Amino acid sequence: MKVAKELFDPEKSGAILEGMRVELITTGSELLLGQVVNSHPGYLSSRLATMGLDLARQTAVPDGQEAIGQVLGEAWGRGGVIIVTGGLGPTSDDITREVVAGFLGKPLEDRPEIEKKILGYFEKRGLVAPESVKAQAKVPRGMEVIPNDGGTAPGLFWEEKGKMLVVLPGPPRELAPMFEKYVEPRLRSYARPAEGMRVVRVTGIGESAVQERCEGELRRLGFSAVGYCARPGQVDVRLRGAEVKLLEAGVKRLREILGAAVYGEGTETMEEVVVRLARGAGVKLATAESCTGGLVASRITDVAGASEVFLGGWVTYSNEAKMRDLGVSAESLAQYGAVSGAVAGEMAMGARRRAGADWAVSVTGIAGPGGGNANKSVGLVYLGIAGSEGVETIEKKLVPERKVFKAMASQVALDLLRNKLLPQLLPTSEV
Amino acid sequence: MKVAKELFDPEKSGAILEGMRVELITTGSELLLGQVVNSHPGYLSSRLATMGLDLARQTAVPDGQEAIGQVLGEAWGRGGVIIVTGGLGPTSDDITREVVAGFLGKPLEDRPEIEKKILGYFEKRGLVAPESVKAQAKVPRGMEVIPNDGGTAPGLFWEEKGKMLVVLPGPPRELAPMFEKYVEPRLRSYARPAEGMRVVRVTGIGESAVQERCEGELRRLGFSAVGYCARPGQVDVRLRGAEVKLLEAGVKRLREILGAAVYGEGTETMEEVVVRLARGAGVKLATAESCTGGLVASRITDVAGASEVFLGGWVTYSNEAKMRDLGVSAESLAQYGAVSGAVAGEMAMGARRRAGADWAVSVTGIAGPGGGNANKSVGLVYLGIAGSEGVETIEKKLVPERKVFKAMASQVALDLLRNKLLPQLLPTSEV
Incomplete structure (x- = not known):
């Protein structure tokens, strides 16, 4: 399958270079029926951000000729790059291919080489391909094909003056490699490396308090708009600007003002920071969880290479387990309670x-x-951190909602580890 | 704070009754910068679905007067109910209140009773309210206020012939109770109880195979459009129809065709099914995890009341831990390997x-x-299930991507428990 190298040739599409606008249309009734979380906006916008490209708008519409056609028409009118996801699968509600063909006025054509690849995909897995998958071998006449190395539905490319259309399958594990391998190289020619964004991730301080402590300083440095985003156990501060030096100065100032409350930058998660620091320090970690039920361990083990630093953990949901596996004393349980x-x-x-x-x-x-x-x-939690010099414990009152509580408590637990793993700061201007 | 009871009075807004259309506008640059997952579409649409109401479209736009104003204007033109989320916070990028005021042509007015409530919120927590939170006490003239019992930013209501506007704060833990307590009772008068949806959740079979086995039968029963949604370790089949009897028949037929591969219905998760079955059977569960790193235990303990059935688990990430805590033999580790x-x-x-x-x-x-x-x-996994009659093990080859792999492996593990906990089926017409 040939991928059009010339498709995103800047020479050919000069009009797009000015005011590069990217829109995302995610299709699929399941996205609007409360059944799945739509992960595409987050993933695709973070990839675009690495190129200095913004997602100007994201729209989700249900499966259906009318809904998809209408929103595609609107986005087409606004111009720029339009990314459409979903509806390329083998089942009867997958109609994006037909809608795009209809919209562009191009008949669907059978592409035997795609069908062959799809059949090979099933054969390799020792499966018989259902008849329905052959629909995925149809391509609107003249559209370029984006190979799908991790599934059966290929993507589609189209371009005309000032407009670009990228159609990708819905499953994230198929979409992601296709976007990174085949779409990004073409978009990169439009990247604005000079325009940058830095995100500083803060824990342990509320959103208003972060702003109150930082915004004046950031404005004095020359930032016109600062963004904040609060999540359980975390506030992200977003700095944008054209000058790398200004961005660096902003991040430095934030770190000075907020100190160790800044746990990371960009998209780095708390668990990634913990694993990175533990690796750097050459130390081994363990967990003992009751109310978080394994979430702290699961977050640590979400990080590739966690096995180098994580020995294991206990989920001791009963008093018996706390005594038997962790040596908690019956006296403490009786006198103070499990919590x-x-x-x-x-x-x-x-x-x-x-x-x-x-x-x-x-x-x-x-x-x-x-x-x-x-x-x-409900919401009360005690945490302990044990090292060679003994143990420290803290008490927190968190949001009394089960899943939010688990998320926040796991964040506090990881932050306790992080603080112990931070390299000792020098008491000089280094800080 | 008064909430307008008359606001969603069907008598008053007859125009909306016909073709009740709901749109969601989620605001916030973080939603378009790859920093957070937008959970509002999933949550709100699942709530709407319980009332037979569909989300016709969801749009995400960045913070900014122009972007929010533009999309609000477009949705306003299409009519129906418009729900706007986010941008009611205390920080400088929270401008939804201003945009809505400008769009409706209503000046912002100070509301001392709201300011008093906000200051009380901080006081109760022993905190000093930052000056910035007072912006949240402003309300566009004439708009009704939706109380926020779990935070500081109140929501806003507006209605005029054929259009309804609901503005809610972005944090899910504030939005959810506000929606359920104050917005849903009003929307319920427009619910279409006769129009229903049933979702059947299937595990262990691929999407095309599910369709191939079921679609013909469902069409014969009279379903015109059947929806499918595949996720790691799961396929949801969606049936819609006006007749409860038809829906019941569809679900029954799916269960007959797919058997135990149907693990649940609606929004019930695999872990909820496992906890429910274990409770019903009066049995206790435990977990032993290596590669899933605590995710199985964490999923079980996401379910309220899990402590009644879950004793605890081990995350044995090293060979030592497997031997020491679980009694795995050194011989097996040497001869067959940990995997x-x-x-x-x-x-x-x-x-x-x-x-x-x-x-x-x-x-x-x-x-x-x-x-x-x-x-x-990578992707190879072995699972074991031990009961009073011994142990069974299975081998699976899953997707070789860390997080997808963990999700799939945890699903298979929970499904093993589920199959053991299913009530024994009678070999008669009961089945």
């Missing part, structure tokens, strides 16, 4: 000792909706 | 015995990107 600083401390120490880890973190709290009482309400 | 059926079986048996559980599930595999070799490639 207490004493038990958090013993959990962390037990996990560290038993795993043979350098650092172990523990979490015990009340995730709700049940389990709270007059003294200890 | 093997033998080790998966010993892990499950060890976890069951040690936790004193009725059922224990185990996972050991290669999540990648490293760790694969010529004999055992």
